[in-house]
Amino acid sequence: MAELAKFWEMIWPELGRGLVVTLRLSAGSLLIGLLIGFPIALMRVYGTRWMKALATGYVDAVRGTPLLVQLFFIYYGLADPTINQLLVNLGLPEGFLVLEKITAAYLALGCNSGAYQAEYFRGALQAIDAGQMIAARALGLNRLQAIRYIIIPQALRLVIAPWSNEVAYMVKYTSVVYIIAVQDLFGETRRIMSAHYNQMTMLPFVGMIYLVIVLLITWGMGRVEKQFHIPGLQIDVERV
């Protein structure tokens, strides 16, 4: 017991710091993803032909390439001297796209999540029965009002369940940022392991931390879903 307490005392400051980074990174990236994903979904479902093409292009490009490639592109690719020169020529300050590690991490995870969130929102928007829009228009609501007052409130309720998956994924995916030396939970873990050669203790332990976070999120989102539940408003899952 005493030994365990000593070990815990030794790793906690660093691990705690890493945990805060991981949680912040998850929340921030999810928020960026939301700000990108929701408008993109609206463009895809209700936009003009060009908006649809643009939105589809973004989603396909992001979902079709590895997250690591995107992370490297944003951190190393954008810092390329040729790009820097181009930006300077355009009148932007020197090193405009040479990003801090943590900024690159937020951007890469956020842009990536945006594409997936766009798909969740699109699914929810398209799950709303067409009759809802028709009835809204028949009442005299214009298209924008119908989307705002009738479609979106329903879609947001339907999206809670798939969206909570995205939250759980995000917490785990943030661990890739150790590769550009961001000291998140996993980054700190690696540092501790390389100092103490204790991977057989650390890896299960850190795995447990991720697991607990994910379980807490799943539980919390379940509560949120219940809170906003409206009788008769759900995607019926047919069991055969």
Add this chain to the structure above:
Amino acid sequence: MTKPIIRIKGLHKSYGELEVIKGIDLEVVKGEVLVIIGPSGTGKSTLLRCINLLSSPDKGQIWVDGDEVTAPHTDINKIRAKVGMVFQDFNLFTHMTALDNVMIGPSKVKGMSKEEARELALFELERVGLVEKADAYPGQLSGGQKQRVAIARALAMSPKVMLFDEPTSALDPELIGEVLEVMKKLAREHMTMLVVTHEMGFAKEVSNRILFMEDGNIIEEGTPQQLFYNPREQRTKEFLGKITELYGEEG
């Protein structure tokens, strides 16, 4: 002579290759209850949907309460606010209580204050006998109750005319009566109504005029007396015979 609330001239409508309305002329005067009957897929619903431009006509002109719906720069939302519509599958807004369903038109389209809209909505729910269900969500109502709320939602806009698109076709037989009762009450209050239905009892009892449509054309029109007991066209006779056999005479 009463001026027509709805006037339709030379209406044509196709979906792709399929021409569903082949040149229809029609006038409906204030307070008239017009029932439209005919086999499925003969353009009855499309005719209703052209009146408030849920479907846009290919050719022809439509006037509602003196405004030409089909004119290039019509404010269609203004016209839709004057035309109530009731759908076969109700289409109540799933995330709103009965009260909110009825309130949203007056408050968002007409800009009525929350309190005013609320009062009006309660009045309209009272009119269809559902004020005690004001706080229920559509998912908690029976089919008949849903349709009555949908009627209240349309009435809250004080429409000049009400369009009913097979309002009882999705209902269990024992729930049809309560919806027809509400519609009969509206007719007695001299609401102008266009009703697509298979309820021959309702047609006989309430309508001033029946229109028999087939294959995108009006085959025959007349009073219930004329159509039921003395139809001019053989097709009308056949159809009425079949439909009475299927649905019975009582609404």
